[in-house]
Amino acid sequence: MTTTLPPATAVSPVVRLRARRRRRRTLVLGVLAVVIVALAALALTLGAASLSPGRALLAAVGVGDDGDLFIVQRLRLPRLAAALLAGAAFGLAGALFQSTLRNPLASPDILGIATGASVGAVYAMLGLGLTGLAVSAGAFGGAAVIALLIWFFAWRQGLHSIRFVLVGVGFAYLASSVLAWMLASADQRDAASALVWTVGSVADVRGTPLVVLGLGLAALALVVALISRWQAPLALGDDHARGLGVPTDAARIGSLLAAVGLVALATSVVGPLAFVALVAPAIARRLLDDGGPALSVSVATGATLVLAADIVAENGLLGVAAPTGIVTGLVGAPYLLWLLATHEKRTRA
Amino acid sequence: MIDIPHRPDVRPAPTAAGALVAHGVSIGYDGHRVIDGLDLTLPAGKVTAVVGPNACGKSTLLRGLARLHPLEAGRVTLGDRDVTSMPRKELARSVGVLPQTSVAPDGVRVAELVGRGRYPHQGWFGRHSSDDDAVVLRSLEATGVADLADRPVAELSGGQRQRVWVAMVLAQETDVVLLDEPTTFLDVAHQVELLDLLTDLNAERGTTVVMVLHELNLAARYADHLVVMSAGRVVAEGSPAEVLDARTVLDAFGLDAKVVPDPVAGTPLIVPVGRHRRADGSLAPDGSAEHGR
Numbered sequence: 001m002t003t004t005l006p007p008a009t010a011v012s013p014v015v016r017l018r019a020r021r022r023r024r025r026t027l028v029l030g031v032l033a034v035v036i037v038a039l040a041a042l043a044l045t046l047g048a049a050s051l052s053p054g055r056a057l058l059a060a061v062g063v064g065d066d067g068d069l070f071i072v073q074r075l076r077l078p079r080l081a082a083a084l085l086a087g088a089a090f091g092l093a094g095a096l097f098q099s100t101l102r103n104p105l106a107s108p109d110i111l112g113i114a115t116g117a118s119v120g121a122v123y124a125m126l127g128l129g130l131t132g133l134a135v136s137a138g139a140f141g142g143a144a145v146i147a148l149l150i151w152f153f154a155w156r157q158g159l160h161s162i163r164f165v166l167v168g169v170g171f172a173y174l175a176s177s178v179l180a181w182m183l184a185s186a187d188q189r190d191a192a193s194a195l196v197w198t199v200g201s202v203a204d205v206r207g208t209p210l211v212v213l214g215l216g217l218a219a220l221a222l223v224v225a226l227i228s229r230w231q232a233p234l235a236l237g238d239d240h241a242r243g244l245g246v247p248t249d250a251a252r253i254g255s256l257l258a259a260v261g262l263v264a265l266a267t268s269v270v271g272p273l274a275f276v277a278l279v280a281p282a283i284a285r286r287l288l289d290d291g292g293p294a295l296s297v298s299v300a301t302g303a304t305l306v307l308a309a310d311i312v313a314e315n316g317l318l319g320v321a322a323p324t325g326i327v328t329g330l331v332g333a334p335y336l337l338w339l340l341a342t343h344e345k346r347t348r349a
Numbered sequence: 350m351i352d353i354p355h356r357p358d359v360r361p362a363p364t365a366a367g368a369l370v371a372h373g374v375s376i377g378y379d380g381h382r383v384i385d386g387l388d389l390t391l392p393a394g395k396v397t398a399v400v401g402p403n404a405c406g407k408s409t410l411l412r413g414l415a416r417l418h419p420l421e422a423g424r425v426t427l428g429d430r431d432v433t434s435m436p437r438k439e440l441a442r443s444v445g446v447l448p449q450t451s452v453a454p455d456g457v458r459v460a461e462l463v464g465r466g467r468y469p470h471q472g473w474f475g476r477h478s479s480d481d482d483a484v485v486l487r488s489l490e491a492t493g494v495a496d497l498a499d500r501p502v503a504e505l506s507g508g509q510r511q512r513v514w515v516a517m518v519l520a521q522e523t524d525v526v527l528l529d530e531p532t533t534f535l536d537v538a539h540q541v542e543l544l545d546l547l548t549d550l551n552a553e554r555g556t557t558v559v560m561v562l563h564e565l566n567l568a569a570r571y572a573d574h575l576v577v578m579s580a581g582r583v584v585a586e587g588s589p590a591e592v593l594d595a596r597t598v599l600d601a602f603g604l605d606a607k608v609v610p611d612p613v614a615g616t617p618l619i620v621p622v623g624r625h626r627r628a629d630g631s632l633a634p635d636g637s638a639e640h641g642r
Contacts, residue, residue: 013498014460014485021461060393102454220468226473233468239417244521245441245469291457291502 025297028287032300036084038044039307043080044072046315074206082205082270083310083324084303085213087280089266091302092224092295093337094277095284096259099231099293100252101161107278108263111165112172114277116146117267119179121197126186136209139197139268147170147260182206192318200271200325202310216265220258227254231293268304273306273325275332282335305331360551367428368393369414369444369525369557374423376406376413382407384581386423391574393428393524395552396558398568401578402602407561408529410578414445417529427525441469445523449530451514453502459513460498463488468522488519492546508539517548526550527561532567540564544571569593569616577601579634594616 032168044056049071050060058064094107108114117211121143124130130138154164179198183191205213230251234243238248263277280302284294289300309327316322369391376384383406391397391414398541399407412418414425418431445466453462466488467481489495492512497505500568502513509529518526528547532540546570551558562568568575569589575590577585579601585592594617598606604621611618 012482012486013495014464014482014489016462017458017460017499018482165506229473233465235454236462236465237450237452239412239446240451242417242437243415243441243446243448243518244465245436245438247437285456287457291454299618 003139010233021288025288026291029243029298029300032297036300036304036307039304039311040080040084042081043307043311043314044076046311047071047076057199063151068263078206079202079310079314082202082210083307085210085217086202086266086270086273087303087306088299089213089217089220089262089302090273090276090306091284091298091300092221093188093262093266094279094302095281095293095295095298096224096231096255096262097277098281099235099295100255100259101164102162102235102237103165104282105274105278106161106165106168107214107281108259109272109274109278110172111146111150111168112170112175113143113146113150113151113168113260113263114267114272114274115172115175115179115257117143117264118197119175119271120145121191121268121271122179122182122194125194125197126182126190127209133208133212136212136268140264141262142175143267145265146175147256147264151256154276195272196323198265199323200273200328201323202273202306203314203323204261205269212264213269217262221260221299223258224255225256227251228293228295230255230293235291235293271325273309274329275336276302276305276328279328279332280333350596369432369559370426371410371414372424372426374410374413374425375421376409376418377421377423378409378418382581383556387583389576391557391559391576392544393557394551394555395573396548396571397560397574397576398572399561399576399578400560400563400565400568400601404530405578405601406581407578411446411527411529411561412448413558415444416440417446417448422438437500440524441521443523444525444527445518445521447514447518447526447528448533449533451510451511453510455503457502458498459494459500459502459505459516460485460489462502462513463516463520464518465516469521484522485598487542488516491519492516497549505533508542509535511535511539511543512546515543519550521557525557525559528558530561530563533563540567547571565593565598567617569618589616593619 009043029275041053041057044060045051045053051068051071054074055064055068056076059068060077062069062073064072089155097106097108097111098104117139118130121135121139124135124138128138150168154167156163183194183198184196199227230246232240233244233246234248234251240249241248283296284297284301288297305328306324309331310324313322313324313327358512371387371389374384374387375382387410389410393454399410401407409418413420415433416437420433420476432440432444463485464477464481467477467484469478470481486495489498492515494509496518497509497513502510505513511534515531532543535543544567547558550556570571572589575586575589575592576583577597584601593608595608597607598604598608606622607620608617609620610616
């Protein structure tokens with residue numbers, strides 16, 4: 001085991017690797033930013049009334065006739081903002097879930113937390129006859145209740161990832177059944193308006209809910225930034241993380257609370273956008289490929305995904321104008337199948 | 350030999366931390382006590398091996414000492430400091446631990462994984478300093494994996510991977526290193542290589558090494574201090590030459606064995622008797638060991 005020290009002038013492989021990682025990260029974030037800007041310009045331009053990109057951008061900064069201003073500032077900008085904010089929240093939440101539970105399948109859709117939010121919202125609308133922000137509060141409550149239940153049933157002298165995921169899958173089925181039962185037993189017209197809470201759409205989000213989404217996301221992202229230091233050691237497993245000095249239980253609880261908060265917040269405003277929280281972090285991790293949690297890149301991939309899906313949904317590229325959540329589901333489900341198939345191959349190799 | 354540059358200006362004298370001592374330690378899982386009121390001193394600056402049959406509590410003891418598992422009673426001290434009540438991050442600067450199973454995340458490279466060992470030395474925002482980089486490089490070199498720095502950990506062989514994990518613990522720069530069966534998944538050549546590496550570490554940095562080992566003969570060869578456990582108790586401790594005799598092996602492991610001097614190191618060498626395969630081809634008629642007790 002003879003090793004020789006490299007000459008003092010050579011750059012250490014440690015420093016070289018870190019510089020390469022930094023470049024890759026900057027490149028990925030830069031490309032995603034360009035894609036988001038391009039998609040945003042497209043989103044402002046396309047629609048029932050087609051505006052030229054120039055007119056749309058001028059209207060966005062307040063220049064143009066009343067018609068243009070109304071279309072861009074009252075209809076398209078809020079929808080664009082809702083898509084970006086909700087996508088960012090779902091992407092970040094999914095990345096936290098997956099890295100904290102060390103399982104690429106651990107996303108709020110699969111764990112039933114998003115379905116819990118739908119149940120809460122639909123119950124608030126149909127059961128209690130509430131409207132507006134109160135429905136969003138119902139969604140928040142539903143997500144929190146499911147998260148607490150999973151926690152209660154999965155906690156045994158510490159949090160075991162696989163049990164958390166399995167218990168979550170169980171609650172996902174339970175919540176979908178309750179949701180289907182509520183919709184089946186409701187008046188048909190009420191059920192139609194409640195249906196959007198089972199699919200999710202960024203179409204009609206403006207005013208207070210949008211502000212709540214923006215401020216809530218900012219606050220939770222700050223919390224995540226403060227506790228994100230724990231994620232890299234946690235990814236090595238509990239024993240290694242403790243050995244490195246991470247208070248693992250507190251770290252898990254903190255990360256999952258923040259993640260549940262993000263899902264509840266986003267779902268309470270736009271409904272569950274299927275598979276975004278599952279897919280966005282997986283894409284982000286593949287782009288970085290450094291074994292890290294890819295939190296900031298997941299924010300960008302989530303925003304990109306939802307914005308792209310909403311452009312497809314709004315403009316009826318599927319033949320019919322559909323809620324955003326249907327498009328994300330159509331993209332996400334095949335991805336999930338592919339993930340399962342290739343994961344199998346990788347673990348066997 | 351490996352070359353570890355001495356930097357006395359950076360680190361305090363290695364053995365300053367003192368011995369790791371368990372005082373009346375009890376540890377259990379789900380109400381079942383595995384270790385009950387155990388007292389044990391692990392001498393500073395020495396290589397200690399903990400051996401014993403399966404389920405004797407040796408790994409549990411190590412997990413308790415490293416605070417990977419909570420104590421039900423008792424306490425652990427390191428020199429004059431109380432390990433049990435110390436902040437975790439402070440403990441991680443004094444005691445490093447290599448748990449039994451280690452799985453690297455997909456995509457992580459060798460130098461990055463070893464860099465995670467710097468976590469307890471970094472502030473809240475975790476900037477890597479050039480000092481961190483130097484320590485990581487030294488750890489890579491000390492374990493002979495510097496040329497693998499850019500490779501994904503998942504692509505390495507078992508022996509290389511284990512050395513990378515040891516490098517991560519080295520990068521923690523602790524006075525004490527605890528290892529839970531570090532040689533389990535290695536072939537015999539890599540087992541010897543790893544134990545030589547740990548011995549170098551002890552000799553050159555004065556690091557206190559405590560390892561749970563399965564392989565009795567390697568434990569006898571490499572340990573300065575040997576602890577034999579059975580059913581949650583310490584049944585013997587001392588230098589391998591004092592401790593390892595046929596009686597102890599029979600008591601602790603229920604194994605009938607001859608103990609002869611190791612022809613290379615002169616340390617005790619355990620030769621199991623078993624029921625079959627005698628040099629003269631004989632087998633005891635009742636199938637039991639014929640060797641006298």
